Each structure stands twice: as structure tokens, then as C-alpha cells.
Amino acid sequence: MISKIHSAIPYGFLAKPVEVEGDLNRGLPAFNIVGMANKTISEARDRVRSAISNSGFSFPDKKVTINLAPADLLKDGAYLDLPIALSVLVLSKQLLKTDVDGRLFVGELSLDGRVQPVRGIINIVEEAKRSGVSEVFVPIENLSQATLVSDVIVYGVESLAALYLHLKNQTILPSVSGIECAPEAPRGFFGPILDHIRGQTVAKRAMEIAIAGHHNILISGPPGAGKTLLAKAAANLLPDLTSEEMIDITKIYSLAGVAKDTIIEHRPFRSPHHTASASSIIGGGAGAMPGEISLAHKGVLFLDEIPEFQRPVLEALRQPLEDRQVTISRVNQKTTYPADFMLIATMNPCPCGYLGDPTHECKCTELQVQNYQKKLSGPLFDRIDMCVTVERVENQDLKKAMPDRGEHNVVKNTITEAIKRQRQRYARDGVYNSSLTSYEVTKLLKINPAAEELLASASDKLKLSARSYFKTIKVARTIADLEGAEIIETSHIAEALTYRRRET
Numbered sequence: 001m002i003s004k005i006h007s008a009i010p011y012g013f014l015a016k017p018v019e020v021e022g023d024l025n026r027g028l029p030a031f032n033i034v035g036m037a038n039k040t041i042s043e044a045r046d047r048v049r050s051a052i053s054n055s056g057f058s059f060p061d062k063k064v065t066i067n068l069a070p071a072d073l074l075k076d077g078a079y080l081d082l083p084i085a086l087s088v089l090v091l092s093k094q095l096l097k098t099d100v101d102g103r104l105f106v107g108e109l110s111l112d113g114r115v116q117p118v119r120g121i122i123n124i125v126e127e128a129k130r131s132g133v134s135e136v137f138v139p140i141e142n143l144s145q146a147t148l149v150s151d152v153i154v155y156g157v158e159s160l161a162a163l164y165l166h167l168k169n170q171t172i173l174p175s176v177s178g179i180e181c182a183p184e185a186p187r188g189f190f191g192p193i194l195d196h197i198r199g200q201t202v203a204k205r206a207m208e209i210a211i212a213g214h215h216n217i218l219i220s221g222p223p224g225a226g227k228t229l230l231a232k233a234a235a236n237l238l239p240d241l242t243s244e245e246m247i248d249i250t251k252i253y254s255l256a257g258v259a260k261d262t263i264i265e266h267r268p269f270r271s272p273h274h275t276a277s278a279s280s281i282i283g284g285g286a287g288a289m290p291g292e293i294s295l296a297h298k299g300v301l302f303l304d305e306i307p308e309f310q311r312p313v314l315e316a317l318r319q320p321l322e323d324r325q326v327t328i329s330r331v332n333q334k335t336t337y338p339a340d341f342m343l344i345a346t347m348n349p350c351p352c353g354y355l356g357d358p359t360h361e362c363k364c365t366e367l368q369v370q371n372y373q374k375k376l377s378g379p380l381f382d383r384i385d386m387c388v389t390v391e392r393v394e395n396q397d398l399k400k401a402m403p404d405r406g407e408h409n410v411v412k413n414t415i416t417e418a419i420k421r422q423r424q425r426y427a428r429d430g431v432y433n434s435s436l437t438s439y440e441v442t443k444l445l446k447i448n449p450a451a452e453e454l455l456a457s458a459s460d461k462l463k464l465s466a467r468s469y470f471k472t473i474k475v476a477r478t479i480a481d482l483e484g485a486e487i488i489e490t491s492h493i494a495e496a497l498t499y500r501r502r503e504t
Contacts, residue, residue, distance in 0.1 A: 001023070001024050001091055002021060002022065002023055003021070003022040003087045003090035003091050003097065004019055004020070004021055004022075004087075004097075005019070005020040005022075005083040005084075005086050005087045005090070005100055005105060006018075006019060006020075006083070006102075006103065006104045006105070006131075006133060007019070007020055007079065007080055007082075007083040007104060007105055007106050008079075008104060008106065008123075008124045008127045008128065009075055009076070009077065009079045009080070009120075009124070010077075010079075010119065010120030010123040010124065010255055011073075011123075011333075011335075012288065012333070012334075012335030012336060012337070013123070013251070013252075013255070013335065013336060013337050013338070014123060014126075014127070015120065015123035015124050015126065015127035016073055016127070017127060017131055018068055018069065018070075018073070018075065018080065018083075019068075019069040020066060020067075020068060020069075020080060020083040020084055020086075020087050021066070021067040021068075021069060021087070022064065022065070022066050022067075022084075022087035022088060022090065022091045023064070023065045023066075023067070023091070024060060024062055024063070024064055024091040024092070025062060025063045025065070026062060026063065027062065027063040028063065029061050029062060029063065030063045030064065031045045031048075031049060031064045031066075032045075032063075032064070032065050032066065033045060033066045033068070033084070034065065034066070034067050034068070034071070035066075035067050035068030035069060035070075035071045035075065036068070036071055036072060036073060036074050036075055037068055037075050038074065038075060038076050040076060040077055040078055041068070041075050041076070041077070041078070041080060044078065044080065044081050044084055044109075047078070047081055047108075047109050047110070047111060048081060048084050048085045048088065048109060050111040050112075051081070051085055051109040051110065051111060051112070051113040051160055052085055052088060052089070052113075052160070054111060054112045054113050055112075055113035055159065055160045055161040055164070056161060057089060057092075057094055057160075057164075058092065058094070059088065059092075060088065060091060060092040064088060064091065066084055066087060066088075068080065074332050074333070076287060077108075077118065077119070078108035078109075078116070078118065079106050079107070079108070079118050079124070080106070081107060081108045081109040082105050082106060082107035082108070082109060082115060082137070082157070082160070082163075083105045083106065085109060085160055086100055086105055086163075089164070094164075095164070095167060095168075099167040099168070100167065102133065102134070102135070103133065103135045103136070103137060104124075104128045104131075104133045104135070104136045104137070105136075105137045105163075106118060106121070106124050106136075106137070106138055106139075107137070107138060107139045107157060108139070109160065113159050113160040113161055114158065114159050114160075115139045115140070115157045115158060115159060115160065115163075116139060116141075117139045117141040117142045117260040117261055118138075118139060118142065118260070119254055119255055119256070119257045119260060120251075120254050120255045121138055121139075121142040121145050121146055121254055121260070122145055122146070122148055122149060122247065122250060122251040122254055123251065123254075123255065124136070124138070125138070125146045125149040125152055125154060126149055128152060129149060129151060129152050133152075134152065134153060135152075135153050135154075135155065136152055136153070136154045136155070137154075137155045137157050137163060137173075138154060138155070138156065138157065139156070139157060140156030140157060140158045140174065141156075141260065141261040142156075142260060142261060143156035143174070143176060144261060144262065144263055145250055145254055145259075145260075145261065145262070145263060146176070147176045148246070148247045148250060148263065149247075151177075152177070153175055153176075153177050154175060154176055154177075155173040155174070155175045156173060156174045156175070156176075157173060158173075191232050191233070191235060191236065192229050192232050192233045192236075193233050193236050193408040194233050194237075194407045194408040194411055195406070195407050195408050196229070196233070197226055197229055197230060197233060198226070198393045199226075199393045200225075200226055200230065200390055200393070202388060202390075203219060203226070203230055203388050203390045204230070204407075204411070206219075206386055206388040206499060207230055207233070207234055207237070208237070208411050208414065208415060208482065209386065209475065209478050209479055209482065209499075210234075210342070210344070210385070210386055211234055211237045211238060211239075211342070211415055212414075212415045212418040212419060212478050212481060212482055213385075213418070213422075213432050213433040213434050213474065213475065213477070213478030213481070214342050214432035214433070214434045214435065215342070215385035215386050215433075215434045215471075215474070215475055215478065216321065216342060216343040216344075216345075216383065216384045216385050216386070216434070217342075217343070217344055217345070217384065217385065217386040217387070217388065218306070218345045218346070218347065218381075218384050218386070218387045218388070218501075219231065219344070219345070219346045219347075219388055219389075219390060220346070220347050220348070220349055220387065220388070220389050220390070221346075221348070221349070221389055221390035221391065221392070222348065222349070222353050222354055222356075222357045222360070222391075222392050223348065223353045223354075224392065225390045225391060225392045225393065226390060226393065227304075227346040227390060228304055228346060230390070231300075231302050231304070231344045231346060232269075232302075233408075234269075234300060234344060235267075235269040235300065236408065236412070237408070237411060237412050237415060238266075238267040238269075238299065238300065239267075239415065239416060239419050241265065241266065241267060241298070242429045242430065244429060244430065245267075245298045245429070245430060246263065246264065246265065248297060248298065248338060249264045249267075249268060249297060249298055249299070250262075250263050250264045252290050252294050252295060252297055252337065252338070253295065255289070255290055256289060256290050256294075256295060258295070267298060267299035267300070268295055268296050268297070268298070268299035268300070269296075269299055269300045269302060270292050270295050270296040270299070270300070270301050270302065270341075271302040271303075271304065272292045272301075272303070274303075274304070274305060274306075274308040274309045276292070276309070276313065277310075277313070278310070278312055278313045278316050279291065280292060281293060281313050281316070281317075282313075282316045282317075282320070282326055282328070283326060283328050283335075283337060284328050284330075286330075288328045288330050288333050288334075288335040290337045291326075291337075293317070293320050293326060293339040293341055294326065294337040294338060294339050296339075296341035297337075297338045297339060297340055297341060298340055298341070298430070299341060299342070300341065300342050300343075300344055301341045301342070301343050301344070302344045302345075303343065303344070303345040303346075304345075304346050305346060305347060305348070306345040306346065306347050306376065307347050307348075307372055307373075307375040307376060311375060314375070314376065314377070314380055315377065315380065317343075317380065317383075318379055318380055318383060320339040320341075321343065321383040322383060323339075324338070324339060324340040324341075324435065325337065325338050325339050325340070326339045340430075340435070342434075343384070345384070347376070348372075349369075349373075349389075350362055350364045350368065350369045350372055350373075351364050351368055351369070351372050352364050355369060357392060359392065381501055382465055382467050382468055383467070384501070385434060385471045385474070385475055385499070386475060386499035386500075387499060387500065387501040388499060414482055415482075417482075417484070418478065418481040418482045419432070421481045421484070422481060425444065426444070432478075433474045433475075433477045433478045433481070434471075434474055434478075436474060438466070438470045441470050441473050441474060445473060445474075445477050445488060446486065446487045446488065447473065447476075447487065447488040447493075448487055448488060448489050448490060450489075450490050451476070451488055451489055451490045451492065451493045454490055454493050454494065455469070455472060455473070455493050455497075458493075458497050459472075462497070462500060464500065468500060472493065472496045472497060472500060473488065473493075473496075475496040475499060476488045476492040476493045476495070476496040477492075479492040479495055479496060480492045
């Protein structure tokens with residue numbers, strides 16, 4: 001007798017269908033699982049046997065063989081525990097084939113028969129939808145994430161026994177029909193806001209431009225000038241998520257195991273420590289898992305004191321910063337994850353931090369300063385849209401009471417309007433000025449002839465690369481959007497040029 005249960009497993013940013021086939025033959029009692037199963041799935045034999053017995057069912061006293069098709073697909077994780085158990089119940093005639101036909105099952109089993117949540121549930125439900133499966137059974141704790149996929153009926157399974165009663169029409173499991181998730185509601189501020197920052201008018205303006213156009217920005221200055229405070233205040237300036245962005249972010253967090261049972265409703269702000277490895281930042285490991293740059297997708301990747309990061313880690317950022325995605329290649333798997341993040345980085349001007357500070361003497365040698373600044377290569381600098389230097393705020397200014405001006409709310413509203421103009425111009429969500437190609441810049445952006453002449457002259461004097469040339473135009477376009485201007489004027493180009501890095 002043969003049984004067939006439909007399931008699926010995450011595979012990179014997508015999922016692969018898996019058919020759990022079961023065979024029951026005469027012979028000495030045995031329970032074998034074949035089909036490129038790793039150790040976690042091989043251990044499912046003990047979990048499934050105990051779950052079936054502890055749920056009040058009987059395990060067949062014959063030779064049971066489970067095949068996970070396709071056999072050449074490497075299976076990892078405990079996703080297939082539930083379909084394997086159902087296959088055994090069908091083989092032993094405790095369930096009928098008609099009870100499971102046309103349905104997809106996924107879930108990890110505890111020894112007592114409870115169904116535990118798994119990673120990547122959105123990928124699995126999306127694969128079920130692509131395969132034409134109308135009913136999907138997932139762990140009940142994964143139910144909220146599964147609702148993000150529309151046009152599929154998803155049931156939340158608490159235990160193997162509860163699923164059995166549902167399949168026999170004796171009880172009904174909780175279910176939802178996938179719905180379009182609504183964008184997040186406005187929320188209060190968490191952490192610092194612009195109103196909490198003394199002085200730094202130029203840096204605040206630069207941060208406003210960077211967030212409005214999704215531009216990468218580097219903030220340089222002495223210790224205690226407010227670099228980190230500015231970066232953290234940026235988290236409260238980020239625009240609201242669209243429904244599509246919410247799905248993509250939740251999908252990545254579910255795959256990474258960071259959030260198995262919740263929906264990510266706010267833009268991510270990731271701040272890895274400078275000792276982080278290349279695999280943790282870029283992604284990788286045995287399962288080609290997403291890294292920090294993918295966890296920061298549609299949000300911010302904050303690298304505090306960027307020169308302290310390992311050189312290979314920083315150089316590995318060059319391709320994702322350009323392509324806004326990252327491909328992780330392993331022997332048995334090649335996976336592409338989205339990585340459309342905004343980079344905010346900070347650094348000191350020298351190892352001691354006081355180069356150019358009028359109140360502190362710099363104790364670094366010229367060689368030490370050069371070696372420190374060279375930790376960021378030219379190609380990496382070229383991928384940073386804006387560079388701004390902050391000065392130390394005088395102590396007497398720190399003691400003054402801050403006026404309640406509501407600066408943060410004003411800036412956030414201005415950013416929101418600028419983003420709306422970009423969405424109208426490009427006729428789709430998630431596209432910012434920074435994400436335009438050089439061809440799109442020349443085709444879609446209008447520049448005043450005088451502004452073009454200024455840019456051409458400045459690019460020669462500053463020796464701007466082709467990439468820097470187009471980045472200057474894109475930053476200028478964002479400045480124009482903040483002002484509500486239709487054409488890039490000379491003043492917009494002039495301001496954008498002030499944020500280009502000066503060669504030393």
C-alpha cells in the first residue's frame with residue numbers, strides 16, 4: 001500500500017514542493033526514511049513514533065518506508081514531521097487517502113503530539129498557492145504569518161489528535177483565508193528623535209535627504225558629537241511600510257528564525273557589532289541563511305564606527321550596495337536574498353578621534369591617520385551617496401533648554417511628501433531616487449541646463465567617477481522632491497555636491 005502526502009520546505013527566498021510517500025510491507029518491524037534527508041529529518045522517526053503513540057493512535061507493526069520526493073533535493077529541518085505522521089496513519093488505515101488529498105501539511109511534532117512552529121511559513125504557503133492547493137495546514141503559532149498570503153485557506157494545527165478530528169469532520173480547526181495586510185498604523189516614537197539633538201543643523205539636513213531618497217550616508221566627527229544619536233533618530237524618520245514590503249520583511253525574518261509567529265510591522269533597524277563575521281553580515285552558513293543586510297531589507301543597516309569592522313566584511317558590502325540583493329552560493333544550494341537597505345555609517349576622523357578638533361590635541365601620527373582612513377576603500381566610498389562631517393557641540397549649548405519646536409514631526413512629514421512624489425513619478429512602490437539606474441536617471445530626471453553645466457564643471461574639478469556623477473544627480477533629485485520642485489535646479493546640484501567626499 002502506498003500513501004502520498006503533499007508538503008513543502010523553504011528553499012532560499014522561495015520554497016520547494018515535497019511529496020511524502022509511504023509504503024507498508026511485510027517483514028521485521030522497521031521505520032526508514034529515504035530521500036536526501038539530513039540528521040534532523042532522520043531523527044523524525046523517533047518524534048513521529050512517539051507523537052503517534054501519545055496521541056492515542058497505533059503505530060503499524062510492519063516495515064514502514066517513507067520516501068521524500070524529489071530524492072535529489074536536500075531536505076533540512078523538521079518541516080516534514082507532520083506529513084510523515086499522516087502518511088503512517090494512512091498506511092495503517094487510521095486515515096483514508098481522501099482525507100488528505102488536495103491538501104498541504106507542514107509542522108514539527110513534539111513527543112506528546114503537539115505541533116511546533118517552523119521557519120519560513122510564508123514561503124511554504126506561497127508554494128501551496130502556486131501549486132494550486134487551496135487548503136494548507138500549519139502550526140497554530142504560524143497562523144498569523146500565513147494570513148499574509150491571499151487566496152489560500154490556512155488552518156492552524158495545535159496537535160496531531162486535533163488534526164485527525166478535523167480531517168474526520170468531528171471538529172473544526174481555526175482557519176483564516178489569506179487577506180491583504182494593511183499598512184502599519186502610525187506609532188509613537190521609540191528612542192531619540194531630532195528634537196533631542198543639540199545643534200548639528202547640517203547633519204540633520206543631510207539625514208533628512210538621505211532618508212527621503214533612501215541614500216547611503218557616512219557621518220564623520222569626533223567622539224561625543226552625536227553621530228550615533230543622529231543615526232538612531234533616523235529610525236523614527238523612516239516611512240511607513242507598504243503591504244508588499246511588510247510581507248517581504250516578515251518572510252525574511254521567518255526564514256532566519258527571528259520571528260516565527262509574528263508579523264513585522266515596522267521597518268528594520270539593524271545594528272551589528274563590529275566583531276561580526278562576513279557570514280553573519282552577508283548571509284551564509286550551512287543552510288545559506290539570510291544575514292544582517294537581508295534582515296535590514298527595506299530598512300536601515302547601521303554600522304557604528306565602520307573602520308573597526310573587518311576589511312573583508314566591508315568589501316563584501318560592495319556588491320549588495322549596488323545590486324540591492326545578495327547571492328549566496330554553496331555546494332548544494334544557490335540562494336538569492338533581497339538586500340535593499342539604506343546604509344548609515346559613522347566613523348572618527350582618526351584613531352584617537354580628535355583630528356581637526358580645536359579643543360583636543362590629536363595624538364595620532366600621519367601614518368596612523370592614513371592607515372585608519374584607508375580601512376574604507378575607494379570603491380566602497382564610491383557607493384556611499386552622502387558624506388557629512390559633524391562638529392562637537394559646545395558645553396554651554398548642551399546646558400540650554402531645548403525649545404519644543406516639533407522639529408522631528410515637521411521633518412518626517414516633509415520626508416513623507418517627498419516619498420509620495422517619487423512613487424508618483426516612478427509609478428510603483430518601493431522605488432526611490434537612489435535605486436535608479438544611470439539609464440533611468442538620464443531618461444526620467446529633468447535637469448536645468450545651468451545645473452548641468454555646474455555639475456559638469458564640478459565633476460571635473462572633484463574628479464568624480466561615473467558612479468559618483470549619477471549619485472550626485474540622484475541626491476539633487478531628492479533635494480528637489482523635498483522642496484516640491486519638478487526640475488533639478490542649480491541650487492539642488494550645489495547642495496548635493498557638498499555631500500560628496502573630498503579626496504585627501
